[in-house]
Amino acid sequence: MSTILYIKANAKPEGASRTFRISDSFIDAYRQNHPNDQIITLDLYKENIAPITKDDIGAIYSPKTESSRKHPVLKYAYQFAEADKYVIATPLWNLSVPGIVKLYFDYVSVVGITFRYTSGGGVEGMLEGKKAIHITTRGGDYSAPPLSEYELGERYIKTILGLFGVYDTSTFAVDNMDRSGTDVEAVVANAIKDVQEKAKSF
Numbered sequence: 001m002s003t004i005l006y007i008k009a010n011a012k013p014e015g016a017s018r019t020f021r022i023s024d025s026f027i028d029a030y031r032q033n034h035p036n037d038q039i040i041t042l043d044l045y046k047e048n049i050a051p052i053t054k055d056d057i058g059a060i061y062s063p064k065t066e067s068s069r070k071h072p073v074l075k076y077a078y079q080f081a082e083a084d085k086y087v088i089a090t091p092l093w094n095l096s097v098p099g100i101v102k103l104y105f106d107y108v109s110v111v112g113i114t115f116r117y118t119s120g121g122g123v124e125g126m127l128e129g130k131k132a133i134h135i136t137t138r139g140g141d142y143s144a145p146p147l148s149e150y151e152l153g154e155r156y157i158k159t160i161l162g163l164f165g166v167y168d169t170s171t172f173a174v175d176n177m178d179r180s181g182t183d184v185e186a187v188v189a190n191a192i193k194d195v196q197e198k199a200k201s202f
C-alpha cells in the first residue's frame with residue numbers, strides 16, 4: 001500500500017479552479033485504480049500556512065526528538081517524508097507557483113527529515129525512490145522557448161523535490177487558459193481524459 005500526498009495550492013474557492021478540476025480528476029482516477037492506497041489531501045490555504053518564524057528556524061536546525069512530530073512546522077516535514085508519491089496542483093502565478101507553496105516547502109525542507117548534510121559538506125536528499133507529478137494550468141503558452149525560460153514554477157517544484165532526492169518527477173501543464181479564443185471547457189475536458197490515463201500507471 002502506498003501513501004499519496006495530494007498538495008493543493010489555490011486561493012480560488014472549490015470548483016472555480018481549472019487546475020483543481022484536472023488534479024481532482026487525476027486523484028479520482030488514481031483512487032479507482034489503486035483502491036488500497038491511502039490518499040492524504042493537503043489544501044495549503046485551508047492549513048493557513050504562514051511564513052516561518054525565528055523559533056521555527058531554531059526547531060528546523062535542532063536535533064529531532066519524538067515530540068518534534070507534533071511541532072506545528074516540523075509535522076509537515078514528517079508527513080511529507082512518510083508519503084510515497086506526491087501530486088502537487090498549482091496554477092502559474094506571476095511566472096511561478098503561488099507564494100504559499102514556497103512557504104510550505106520552507107516547512108518541508110528540514111535537515112534530518114527530508115535532506116541531510118554529508119561529511120564532505122554537500123547535501124543529500126533523504127527521499128530517494130519516491131515519485132511526483134506537478135499538475136498546473138497557465139494563462140499563456142510556456143511550452144517552448146523563449147517563454148519556457150520564464151516559467152519558474154515548474155522549475156522550482158522540480159528543483160526543490162531534487163533537494164529531497166525525489167527525481168522521478170513529471171509536469172502536466174495546460175497552457176493558454178486565458179488566451180482569447182481558447183475553448184476552456186474543451187481544453188479542460190481533454191486534460192481530464194489525459195490525466196485519468198496517467199493516473200492508472202502513476
Ligand SMILES: Cc1cc2nc3c(=O)[nH]c(=O)nc-3n(C[C@H](O)[C@H](O)[C@H](O)COP(=O)(O)O)c2cc1C
Nearest residue numbers: 017018019020091092093094095137138139140177
Ligand atoms: C495572481 C495571478 C497571477 C497569474 N500570473 C500568470 C502568469 O504569470 N502567467 C500566465 O500565463 N498566467 C498567469 N495567471 C493566469 C493563470 O495561470 C491561469 O488563469 C490559470 O489557469 C489559473 O488556474 P486556476 O483556474 O486553477 O486558478 C495568473 C493568475 C493569477 C490569479
